[in-house]
């Protein structure tokens with residue numbers, strides 16, 4: 001595991017206090033376009049605001065089994081840099097999105113054994129693999145991912161680690177060698193209510209990551 005200071009930060013599920021969170025300069029900011037999520041942001045986001053986003057923060061749209069043309073349409077509307085796909089999106093769908101100029105983060109949920117061959121198959125059409133805990137909901141469950149599963153995986157694309165990350169367990173990550181994590185993704189453990197992030201906790205994390 002690289003030092004925390006070398007790891008990028010993605011804050012996911014923004015909606016109700018976007019400017020305050022973006023002022024903290026996360027490397028990625030995630031917006032949920034899945035309308036069954038309590039963090040669904042599709043109806044409230046201001047498209048103009050997205051044109052003024054700081055260049056250092058990548059805008060990520062989160063989707064679950066949406067038709068690919070709808071993902072593209074949403075990405076154009078909100079000027080997204082990346083799409084994060086939490087469902088059963090195929091290689092062909094990822095390829096189509098990439099061919100249209102989008103960065104692709106494909107989510108692989110960790111409630112079953114990791115299928116390395118499948119990950120390798122997706123390598124040419126994804127920018128990052130994101131590992132998350134899947135329970136009843138597709139994401140934002142707040143349950144820690146069993147990161148020991150990633151040990152020694154040696155994948156061709158970088159890993160974003162997600163799933164129930166907190167100030168406390170992120171500290172433990174550094175003790176695990178042999179884990180090559182590019183970024184961490186925080187969500188429900190850093191919010192006041194779904195969609196309203198706790199900026200004080202995020203500031204503490206940023207300090208911890210320096």
Ligand SMILES: O=C(O)c1ccccc1NCC(=O)[C@H](O)[C@H](O)COP(=O)(O)O
Nearest residue numbers: 012037138139140141142163164187188
């Ligand atoms: O956050 C949601 O409500 C959500 C719903 C459906 C698909 C994805 C969703 N979140 C995506 C994320 O990237 C979360 O950060 C990730 O699932 C981890 O969340 P948490 O376990 O709360 O830290």
